[in-house]
Amino acid sequence: MKKSCGNLIIIGGAEDKEKECEILKEVVKRSGRKKGDFIVLTAATEEPDEVGALYRKTFSRLNLKDIKIIDIKNRADANREDYNRQVQESRCIFFTGGDQLKITSLIGGTAIYTSLKTAYDAGTLIVGTSAGASCLSSTMIVSGIDDESPRKCTIKMAPGLDILRGILIDQHFAQRGRIGRLLNAVAQNPEILGIGIDENTAVSIEESTEFKVLGSGAVTVVDGSSISHTNVSELSPDETLAITDIKLHILPKGYRYDIENRITLHEKKEEGNKNEDN
Amino acid sequence: MKKSCGNLIIIGGAEDKEKECEILKEVVKRSGRKKGDFIVLTAATEEPDEVGALYRKTFSRLNLKDIKIIDIKNRADANREDYNRQVQESRCIFFTGGDQLKITSLIGGTAIYTSLKTAYDAGTLIVGTSAGASCLSSTMIVSGIDDESPRKCTIKMAPGLDILRGILIDQHFAQRGRIGRLLNAVAQNPEILGIGIDENTAVSIEESTEFKVLGSGAVTVVDGSSISHTNVSELSPDETLAITDIKLHILPKGYRYDIENRITLHEKKEEGNKNEDN
Numbered sequence: 001m002k003k004s005c006g007n008l009i010i011i012g013g014a015e016d017k018e019k020e021c022e023i024l025k026e027v028v029k030r031s032g033r034k035k036g037d038f039i040v041l042t043a044a045t046e047e048p049d050e051v052g053a054l055y056r057k058t059f060s061r062l063n064l065k066d067i068k069i070i071d072i073k074n075r076a077d078a079n080r081e082d083y084n085r086q087v088q089e090s091r092c093i094f095f096t097g098g099d100q101l102k103i104t105s106l107i108g109g110t111a112i113y114t115s116l117k118t119a120y121d122a123g124t125l126i127v128g129t130s131a132g133a134s135c136l137s138s139t140m141i142v143s144g145i146d147d148e149s150p151r152k153c154t155i156k157m158a159p160g161l162d163i164l165r166g167i168l169i170d171q172h173f174a175q176r177g178r179i180g181r182l183l184n185a186v187a188q189n190p191e192i193l194g195i196g197i198d199e200n201t202a203v204s205i206e207e208s209t210e211f212k213v214l215g216s217g218a219v220t221v222v223d224g225s226s227i228s229h230t231n232v233s234e235l236s237p238d239e240t241l242a243i244t245d246i247k248l249h250i251l252p253k254g255y256r257y258d259i260e261n262r263i264t265l266h267e268k269k270e271e272g273n274k275n276e277d278n
Numbered sequence: 279m280k281k282s283c284g285n286l287i288i289i290g291g292a293e294d295k296e297k298e299c300e301i302l303k304e305v306v307k308r309s310g311r312k313k314g315d316f317i318v319l320t321a322a323t324e325e326p327d328e329v330g331a332l333y334r335k336t337f338s339r340l341n342l343k344d345i346k347i348i349d350i351k352n353r354a355d356a357n358r359e360d361y362n363r364q365v366q367e368s369r370c371i372f373f374t375g376g377d378q379l380k381i382t383s384l385i386g387g388t389a390i391y392t393s394l395k396t397a398y399d400a401g402t403l404i405v406g407t408s409a410g411a412s413c414l415s416s417t418m419i420v421s422g423i424d425d426e427s428p429r430k431c432t433i434k435m436a437p438g439l440d441i442l443r444g445i446l447i448d449q450h451f452a453q454r455g456r457i458g459r460l461l462n463a464v465a466q467n468p469e470i471l472g473i474g475i476d477e478n479t480a481v482s483i484e485e486s487t488e489f490k491v492l493g494s495g496a497v498t499v500v501d502g503s504s505i506s507h508t509n510v511s512e513l514s515p516d517e518t519l520a521i522t523d524i525k526l527h528i529l530p531k532g533y534r535y536d537i538e539n540r541i542t543l544h545e546k547k548e549e550g551n552k553n554e555d556n
Contacts, residue, residue, distance in 0.1 A: 174458055177452070177455030180452055183528060228542070244527045244528075245525060245526075247524070250461060252518035252519065
């Protein structure tokens with residue numbers, strides 16, 4: 001049996017910061033379950049001051065006045081004693097967007113990475129949006145070609161923060177036409193579940209093996225376990241892949257998915273049981 | 279049992295006209311199996327002279343010197359005796375790109391429509407690219423939102439030329455991020471098979487219930503027969519759809535698909551039989 005996840009809200013980027021703020025309100029609410037700092041970690045972005053100020057203003061409007069912004073500028077920062085103590089004792093760590101490789105190359109192998117894992121295991125809510133979402137998985141997508149069918153060697157992947165295992169996250173999903181690159185990634189190892197999150201849409205996990213969808217778009221689940229054939233290991237670079245019998249789910253707000261058993265929970269409801277949503 | 283199709287080459291738009299011309303060479307080759315005119319039908323486009331000249335030049339380079347260009351400017355043209363005779367006696371009818379509604383609104387219910395069906399039943403090769411591809415199905419997608427997850431009422435459909443039954447074609451597929459709109463269409467009636475064709479990619483059918491993929495991109499098959507749940511009939515306009523357990527195939531050049539039995543033919547090969555490709 002796979003280990004249950006901790007507390008996660010994984011956002012597909014471009015979350016509403018001005019109107020309903022459905023997702024960020026949920027972040028505020030969920031972060032209140034534990035004591036400690038609410039940390040916004042701006043390591044991913046080239047504009048940490050602007051991004052930090054935007055989140056400070058946005059969360060302030062949502063009655064969260066005391067956020068701490070930590071900008072990791074270099075690997076020395078990621079070993080700073082004060083940052084580490086704050087991360088260990090935090091109630092929420094929010095990874096902003098930017099470049100996922102900036103996050104992992106600055107944080108990987110440092111004290112703050114260990115502190116992050118310790119905090120997560122102790123119940124701290126980990127939130128990531130856009131690049132901050134991608135980096136949470138064991139292997140992350142770094143780049144690929146949007147609006148294209150999957151072709152061999154057109155996707156770059158790298159080791160992620162390993163917070164969310166067995167899952168590959170993609171973000172800005174429908175808006176940037178990324179089904180091809182997620183299929184490409186999943187075909188390379190169909191053990192991995194592919195989760196494509198639209199803008200202003202999020203996957204929320206509360207210490208379980210299920211996620212629930214929040215926000216205005218859809219979450220696309222690519223389940224490769226049913227793949228009957230792929231030629232991914234046979235092709236030359238740039239050749240278009242063959243992948244047959246992929247299982248796909250499009251899940252809007254309120255829908256749940258059981259990661260461990262790879263089933264949408266609406267099915268369970270129709271089979272006469274537990275799920276109260278929809 | 280579904281009726282076998284006739285001779286069709288359905289192109290996802292932007293087919294190579296300058297380099298290898300793989301798809302257009304196949305069109306020329308296949309059209310040679312019957313006597314009669316090779317007709318380019320420019321009804322879809324607002325620039326029939328330019329488009330006609332381009333195909334005349336392109337096919338000429340492929341040693342097809344005698345194409346006839348028929349431009350249907352209005353419904354009176356679609357009832358012209360000379361055009362009708364040419365269509366009835368043709369060996370190939372090639373629908374160019376443009377606007378699929380222009381094709382159906384000009385041709386539907388006219389003599390040329392009847393002649394087209396007669397020719398198709400008699401073995402004439404029907405080719406369509408882009409809008410000319412979309413119009414071939416019984417119901418066609420007219421418009422939708424690219425690069426977006428499926429939302430209720432965001433796709434427009436209309437009756438097509440009814441040449442290809444039980445199938446919904448979408449074109450410029452990966453390049454314009456159209457998986458969302460094809461899923462949207464299929465969810466509305468999963469009896470229909472969704473076929474998304476990339477640019478410079480085609481589906482070729484030779485009097486059978488199987489198609490084969492040609493060209494540089496992929497054909498995405500959306501098989502909705504496995505859909506276990508959709509809320510398409512319950513939502514308000516603009517709400518994001520839920521669709522679970524969609525079966526998806528990504529098929530590059532050389533791969534075949536059995537439309538009647540909804541299986542990729544590579545599977546058959548692995549089960550020890552007939553298909554010689556790949």
